[in-house]
Amino acid sequence: MNRASKIYIAGHGGMVGSAIARNLKSKGYTKIVGKRSSELDLTRQSEVEKFFNAEKPEYVFLAAAKVGGIHTNNIHPAEFLYINAALETNVIHSAYLNDVKKLLFTGAGCVYPRESPQPIKEEYLMTGPFEKTNEAYAIAKLAGLKMCEYYNRQYGTSYISCMPINLYGAGDNFHIENSHVVPALIRKVCEAKERGDKQVVIWGTGSALREFMHVDDMADACVFLMENYNSDDTINVGTGQELSILELVKMIARIAEFDGEIVTDPTKPDGMPRRLVDSSRLFSLGWKPKITLEDGLHRTYEDYLKNRSLYRQ
Numbered sequence: 274m275n276r277a278s279k280i281y282i283a284g285h286g287g288m289v290g291s292a293i294a295r296n297l298k299s300k301g302y303t304k305i306v307g308k309r310s311s312e313l314d315l316t317r318q319s320e321v322e323k324f325f326n327a328e329k330p331e332y333v334f335l336a337a338a339k340v341g342g343i344h345t346n347n348i349h350p351a352e353f354l355y356i357n358a359a360l361e362t363n364v365i366h367s368a369y370l371n372d373v374k375k376l377l378f379t380g381a382g383c384v385y386p387r388e389s390p391q392p393i394k395e396e397y398l399m400t401g402p403f404e405k406t407n408e409a410y411a412i413a414k415l416a417g418l419k420m421c422e423y424y425n426r427q428y429g430t431s432y433i434s435c436m437p438i439n440l441y442g443a444g445d446n447f448h449i450e451n452s453h454v455v456p457a458l459i460r461k462v463c464e465a466k467e468r469g470d471k472q473v474v475i476w477g478t479g480s481a482l483r484e485f486m487h488v489d490d491m492a493d494a495c496v497f498l499m500e501n502y503n504s505d506d507t508i509n510v511g512t513g514q515e516l517s518i519l520e521l522v523k524m525i526a527r528i529a530e531f532d533g534e535i536v537t538d539p540t541k542p543d544g545m546p547r548r549l550v551d552s553s554r555l556f557s558l559g560w561k562p563k564i565t566l567e568d569g570l571h572r573t574y575e576d577y578l579k580n581r582s583l584y585r586q
């Protein structure tokens with residue numbers, strides 16, 4: 274991939290896709306193509322085939338996905354399975370039909386079994402059942418990973434896949450019910466402070482352990498892998514650092530200067546008890562994350578305050 278290569282980012286308007294676009298532009302890549310969902314419905318095979326036939330991208334970042342937190346995954350499993358499986362199938366197959374030189378697919382940490390040994394190595398994939406609360410999403414993402422592997426095996430393509438952990442940052446979904454944990458907690462703490470509430474209630478026991486990465490680090494890793502990695506094997510993208518959900522919300526409360534009580538609700542699900550990936554394979558290639566969790570949360574909190582009129586829709 275060189276600076277004049279034509280690059281298509283599927284999902285360029287989302288948090289991950291827009292971060293990849295920013296990263297590519299900062300490194301001098303000039304031919305970046307993107308279409309919003311209103312212009313191109315990736316779940317429609319005919320539309321995707323027509324787009325690829327017209328644009329003929331040389332490289333593809335497949336960052337498009339329907340995403341959400343525990344609550345929305347739990348109540349809309351059919352949508353999560355259908356939409357993600359459909360768009361992955363259409364983009365990957367059209368890339369093959371149009372001789373795309375290389376494609377990078379972004380998976381998700383929930384693809385690993387619920388009871389994986391920790392930290393989670395890439396070879397633990399498909400060694401046990403998924404976490405039930407996001408099983409549909411995990412099945413769809415697993416299909417994408419395997420499509421890349423099988424197309425390489427059968428057709429000699431160069432499709433790679435990476436497995437990021439929990440992402441957060443500018444452009445995230447801050448909806449109070451269907452967002453991921455970091456944006457949901459930032460909004461909840463911010464609104465509690467504005468109302469003068471004496472406490473914030475969080476889902477679960479607060480004991481679940483998670484690893485978080487700023488989306489700008491994730492984007493940098495994706496571009497690094499596109500430039501330097503060629504293997505059928507999925508590769509983890511993480512920080513190597515973890516903390517409990519209770520520790521996370523306390524950090525957010527400190528950043529937001531909210532001094533109320535943090536209350537847990539153990540009647541709500543925790544999700545997987547622990548999810549920390551082993552990113553030693555990626556680190557051995559020469560890439561490391563640059564943004565600390567506290568710095569990243571500060572940036573995200575400031576971005577939320579600046580754009581809250583949009584994020585609260």
